[in-house]
Amino acid sequence: MIAQPRGWMRRHRTHFWTLINSGVSKGTPALPTATGSGVLGGTFFGVLPNLPVEDVMLTVVMAAIGAVTSYLVTLVLKFLFSHYRKR
Secondary structure, rough: OOOOOHHHHHHHHHHHHHHOOOOOOOOOOOOOHHHHHHHHHHHHHHHHHHHHHHHHHHHHHHHHHHHHHHHHHHHHHHHHHHHHHOO
């Protein structure tokens, strides 16, 4: 059995889903563009000072290694499949 929401969520769930889904059928955002931009900008600039430079550099290096590895594996597999098809 699924538990029913209690308290604040039960009273406000209809309003919450109306806010979330209000722009879906109309093709417009549910929140004004300035509000969405403000939330994203505030989140970005709130997190940015707390990121250590070492972690960012490690992420960049790991992403580059992953991309190169993926590309090389694709080339090797392409070569192997074309080699076996010719037989």
